[in-house]
Amino acid sequence: xxxxxxxxxxxxxxxxxxxxxxxxxxxxxxxxxxxxxxxxxxxxxxxxxxxxxxxxxxxxxxxxxxxxxxxxxxxxxxxxxxxxxxxxxxxxxxxxxxxxxxxxxxxxxxxxxxxxxxxxxxxxxxxxxxxxxxxxxxxxxxxxxxxxxxxxxxxxxxxxxxxxxxxxxxxxxxxxxxxxxxxxxxxxxxxxxxxxxxxxxxxxxxxxxxxxxxxxxxxxxxxxxxxxxxxxxxxxxxxxxxxxxxxxxxxxxxxxxxxxxxxxxxxxxxxxxxxxxxxxxxxxxxxxxxxxxxxxxxxxxxxxxxxxx
Amino acid sequence: xxxxxxxxxxxxxxxxxxxxxxxxxxxxxxxxxxxxxxxxxxxxxxxxxxxxxxxxxxxxxxxxxxxxxxxxxxxxxxxxxxxxxxxxxxxxxxxxxxxxxxxxxxxxxxxxxxxxxxxxxxxxxxxxxxxxxxxxxxxxxxxxxxxxxxxxxxxxxxxxxxxxxxxxxxxxxxxxxxxxxxxxxxxxxxxxxxxxxxxxxxxxxxxxxxxxxxxxxxxxxxxxxxxxxxxxxxxxxxxxxxxxxxxxxxxxxxxxxxxxxxxxxxxxxxxxxxxxxxxxxxxxxxxxxxxxxxxxxxxxxxxxxxxxxxxxxxxxxxxxxxxxxxxxxxxxxxxxxxxxxxxxxxxxxxxxxxxxxxxxxxxxxxxxx
Numbered sequence: 001x002x003x004x005x006x007x008x009x010x011x012x013x014x015x016x017x018x019x020x021x022x023x024x025x026x027x028x029x030x031x032x033x034x035x036x037x038x039x040x041x042x043x044x045x046x047x048x049x050x051x052x053x054x055x056x057x058x059x060x061x062x063x064x065x066x067x068x069x070x071x072x073x074x075x076x077x078x079x080x081x082x083x084x085x086x087x088x089x090x091x092x093x094x095x096x097x098x099x100x101x102x103x104x105x106x107x108x109x110x111x112x113x114x115x116x117x118x119x120x121x122x123x124x125x126x127x128x129x130x131x132x133x134x135x136x137x138x139x140x141x142x143x144x145x146x147x148x149x150x151x152x153x154x155x156x157x158x159x160x161x162x163x164x165x166x167x168x169x170x171x172x173x174x175x176x177x178x179x180x181x182x183x184x185x186x187x188x189x190x191x192x193x194x195x196x197x198x199x200x201x202x203x204x205x206x207x208x209x210x211x212x213x214x215x216x217x218x219x220x221x222x223x224x225x226x227x228x229x230x231x232x233x234x235x236x237x238x239x240x241x242x243x244x245x246x247x248x249x250x251x252x253x254x255x256x257x258x259x260x261x262x263x264x265x266x267x268x269x270x271x272x273x274x275x276x277x278x279x280x281x282x283x284x285x286x287x288x289x290x291x292x293x294x295x296x297x298x299x300x301x302x303x304x305x306x307x308x309x
Numbered sequence: 310x311x312x313x314x315x316x317x318x319x320x321x322x323x324x325x326x327x328x329x330x331x332x333x334x335x336x337x338x339x340x341x342x343x344x345x346x347x348x349x350x351x352x353x354x355x356x357x358x359x360x361x362x363x364x365x366x367x368x369x370x371x372x373x374x375x376x377x378x379x380x381x382x383x384x385x386x387x388x389x390x391x392x393x394x395x396x397x398x399x400x401x402x403x404x405x406x407x408x409x410x411x412x413x414x415x416x417x418x419x420x421x422x423x424x425x426x427x428x429x430x431x432x433x434x435x436x437x438x439x440x441x442x443x444x445x446x447x448x449x450x451x452x453x454x455x456x457x458x459x460x461x462x463x464x465x466x467x468x469x470x471x472x473x474x475x476x477x478x479x480x481x482x483x484x485x486x487x488x489x490x491x492x493x494x495x496x497x498x499x500x501x502x503x504x505x506x507x508x509x510x511x512x513x514x515x516x517x518x519x520x521x522x523x524x525x526x527x528x529x530x531x532x533x534x535x536x537x538x539x540x541x542x543x544x545x546x547x548x549x550x551x552x553x554x555x556x557x558x559x560x561x562x563x564x565x566x567x568x569x570x571x572x573x574x575x576x577x578x579x580x581x582x583x584x585x586x587x588x589x590x591x592x593x594x595x596x597x598x599x600x601x602x603x604x605x606x607x608x609x610x611x612x613x614x615x616x617x618x619x620x621x622x623x624x625x626x627x628x629x630x631x632x633x634x635x636x637x638x639x640x641x642x643x644x645x646x647x648x649x650x651x652x653x654x655x656x657x658x659x660x661x662x663x664x665x666x667x668x669x670x671x672x673x674x675x676x677x678x
Contacts, residue, residue: 051518052518053514053517053518073520076518076519076520077520079518081514081515081518083511083514083515085510085511086510086511087510087511087512087514087515088512088515089319089323089512090510091322091323091326091327092319092322092323096319096322099315100315100319101515101519103311103312103315104312104315104316104516104519104520104521105519105520106311106312106520146515
């Protein structure tokens with residue numbers, strides 16, 4: 001039995017722009033599954049559909065063999081949800097918030113304490129502080145406690161690390177790994193590509209469509225084309241010029257560099273041909289070297305290629 | 310049930326921690342009652358009175374002196390005939406005229422009866438009715454003073470002639486009106502604002518995906534604000550009885566039952582509004598426009614319904630305030646019991662059931678495709 005089966009889900013809001021276009025994927029039990037995509041890709045809509053908060057126009061979602069539309073009451077008992085925006089009561093203290101949600105799930109603070117213990121330990125010093133007065137990272141930890149307090153079988157985390165500092169982000173992912181050890185399936189969305197490597201499998205979503213689903217390693221391995229990093233002085237002008245490049249390629253700014261993916265079979269001659277092209281256009285560059293793609297390069301390559309197709 | 314208790318507890322935490330709102334909610338009834346009470350009843354001092362004295366004897370002088378000594382009136386003119394009264398009303402701002410018949414002293418002594426006539430400018434209904442009460446009490450004082458000395462007790466026949474507005478039907482109007490307004494602010498406005506706040510901040514979604522029953526969520530919202538508005542109602546009643554001597558002629562329990570039913574109706578109106586809108590601001594505007602204004606304008610609280618065009622009289626039936634004001638006036642002023650106002654209670658209760666049913670089906674926003 002798979003934890004989550006999303007089958008051809010489509011959703012269109014009243015403004016006629018489709019938010020999700022026939023999205024399908026399956027998540028194995030005990031897996032950390034990442035939904036990676038830019039803002040507006042449809043991640044939150046998909047989460048709302050999976051967590052019974054929104055009806056899809058077409059398609060179906062089954063969680064542990066239960067349909068989210070028909071069996072929504074049973075589904076609600078086995079899922080935990082951490083929404084993208086802070087959705088706890090800011091005027092209640094940390095402990096009161098947790099107690100409240102524990103009671104709503106017919107559970108108690110003590111019953112499932114072992115599961116939340118590692119997180120709760122960090123929150124204990126702030127027990128009597130109002131939730132609204134917590135730092136961003138602490139807020140997310142509290143929200144995670146609230147989502148876990150009833151020992152859900154599937155945990156949905158909608159952009160849990162957005163707006164959280166790098167140290168807290170790392171901590172948060174460490175926590176997710178310990179949650180996974182408790183046999184809880186975790187579905188997490190993030191706009192940060194570097195976080196994708198910490199998932200068992202990831203789905204890349206763009207404009208309501210899933211572009212690729214695989215493990216991070218396989219996605220990196222399956223990178224098509226050869227990737228070069230090029231140091232340039234005037235990034236904007238360079239990008240403009242490169243649009244006219246005779247070698248089939250995709251390029252994008254990457255910090256102070258430009259990354260270029262060439263799809264030419266005659267790989268050895270690429271640097272020479274590129275040098276000629278740049279010279280013809282009076283563009284300076286230095287440090288052109290072939291690099292191994294990061295997961296981020298894979299995503300950008302996939303997205304750019306899809307855009308140009 | 311444990312869940313409901315927790316929701317209630319949480320709601321009271323919200324209320325008690327928002328000190329400003331709590332302070333406003335509890336001080337509002339006090340401020341409103343005092344404001345309405347004092348501006349309506351005792352701001353009238355030195356009202357201008359015209360006295361047409363046909364007898365000019367010692368007793369009529371006595372009476373005039375008593376009137377000017379009372380502090381309520383300032384004699385602005387002594388017209389010679391009745392047409393001059395009208396002139397003085399218009400030119401000298403007279404609010405009241407007293408006509409003392411000829412041979413006043415003589416008829417008092419001989420017949421123990423005298424007929425005084427009072428002419429009222431009722432263009433301002435509230436002022437007129439208050440002045441009317443003042444002059445009656447002054448004359449009553451005069452009578453009892455006279456009776457203390459005289460051997461034969463007096464009978465006064467005061468005939469009051471109303472001008473400009475024949476019906477005066479709002480003496481104790483403002484207390485029921487304020488109770489209605491406060492209840493709507495506290496129950497409808499507050500419950501709709503706090504519910505839409507939960508929708509706006511996403512906590513409603515968090516609540517919805519828990520297995521907790523929706524009806525608990527809703528009841529948990531209604532009860533605390535009904536409780537608060539009950540406290541406000543008691544504050545209003547205590548103030549109006551102690552400070553303004555408002556009568557509560559009916560049974561107190563009947564009055565409370567009626568209030569609770571109206572609170573439920575009003576709260577479910579708030580619930581319905583929050584089910585229709587998405588933000589707190591919308592909820593506030595909707596409650597103001599859709600409930601508060603009609604309550605002020607169409608309930609008969611400030612403007613008598615009988616004078617309105619037929620369409621508005623029909624429209625008034627839709628709003629709970631009309632029925633509540635009729636019922637609460639009956640209980641407080643006429644002393645009606647349950648058996649006389651049950652129909653109004655039933656209408657209010659029916660409205661509440663109807664509104665709650667609709668809101669419950671709409672509160673889970675996922676059902677809105």
